Amino acid sequence: MIKIPKKFKSLFKYFVPYIFFSGNFRELFNSVFRRKQIIHKFEHEKNFYNRHAFINKAISKFENCKYLEIGVSNNDVFNSIPLSMENKFGVDPVYGGNYRMTSDDFFKKYSDLKFDVIFIDGLHEYDQCKKDCINSMKHLNHDGIIFFHDFLPRSFFEEKVPRKQKSWSGDIWKVAIELSKSKNIDFKIINIDMGIGMLKLKKDFEYRSIDGIKNKDFNDFLEYRETLPIINSEEALKII
Ligand SMILES: C[S@@+](CC[C@H](N)C(=O)[O-])C[C@H]1O[C@@H](n2cnc3c(N)ncnc32)[C@H](O)[C@@H]1O
Known part of the structure; x- marks a missing residue:
């Protein structure tokens, strides 16, 4: 070629x-x-907020906040974070951010670092997102908050791994289901901007895996979706 x-x-x-x-x-x-595979089965809330708004609101709650973003890409969110560079950590093996490495390598190399706000938006595949989630929980300060992007795929192709189209959430919704069934975790999903997961940890929290979830697909998601703690943006702003 x-x-x-x-x-x-x-x-x-x-x-x-x-x-x-x-x-x-x-x-x-x-x-x-392939019209069937791209048809949306539901829509997200249409409103004047995106992930940047919720992440920045959370950041404003902390004095001297330490922020970590996993998967930075074109710095769209990263550049909106109003913190000094010593408090901003953007990890991406390909482009964007200030740490050119995978999230796994970052957590290995900087095992002592703790953060107040973490945004997980790296590889959108279940196994990796679950690892990013569990590692982030270990690196979260008391009262810290973790956000996720892309927890609510709307169509078969938006969910499909490997990727089939530009707009892609992948199958990380499986992490959302596990979080919703986990112990002592305060977990919600905001129904906007592709579904923004948001969690806080309580004492003695425990991530609980679900056997066989890895093999589920978009049709299963539509059923599980009914059980998820989905909220709208106004409700989210009240609890952040
Ligand atoms: C959806 S983009 C991130 C978008 C960005 N967070 C935003 O909101 O504008 C996903 C990024 O994750 C990165 N990525 C893929 N695998 C990763 C890994 N193992 N660790 C960290 N980042 C990864 C990709 O290089 C890509 O830039």
Whole structure:
């Protein structure tokens, strides 16, 4: 395959039809031939908030807050965090943030660090998200809060692992189900911006795994969804 230098790529958009750019053909193909898999089975709340708003509200509760973001990408959330750089930790093996490594390596290397607010938004696959969650719980200060992105997938393809389309939550909802059944964990999901998980730990908390959950799919999620502690944005703002 011919490799196109990066600097020429931006010019290509003027010459090459949109459809030939990576991903666009797949999106078009899905929208014509795979309509069933992309149909939304429910919608998120439409309101004037996103994950940045809730994370920043939580940060404002702490004096000298220490913030960790797992999976930073284009720094969209990371750049909105109004803390001095010594208190901002953004971990991503590919791009964004200030620690170029996987979350597993970060927790191994910086085993003594503790945080007040942690945002988990790394690899959207069940096993990795569960590891990120359990590690984050160990690194959370008393009264700290952990947020997650993408806990409420709306369609078969939005949930499917491996990824099938641009808008992708993956199967990390399985971690949400386990958290909702865990011991001494105060857990809610805000029904906005793809589903924002939010948790606080109580004394003697315990993460409880569910046998066989790894093999469940989107249809199972639709059933489990009824049991999740889903709240709206206004309710969330009151409890953060
Ligand atoms: C959805 S993006 C993050 C978006 C960002 N948090 C935001 O809200 O704008 C997911 C990121 O996770 C990163 N990632 C993938 N595997 C990871 C891992 N094992 N540890 C940390 N980050 C990972 C990817 O490189 C990607 O940049």
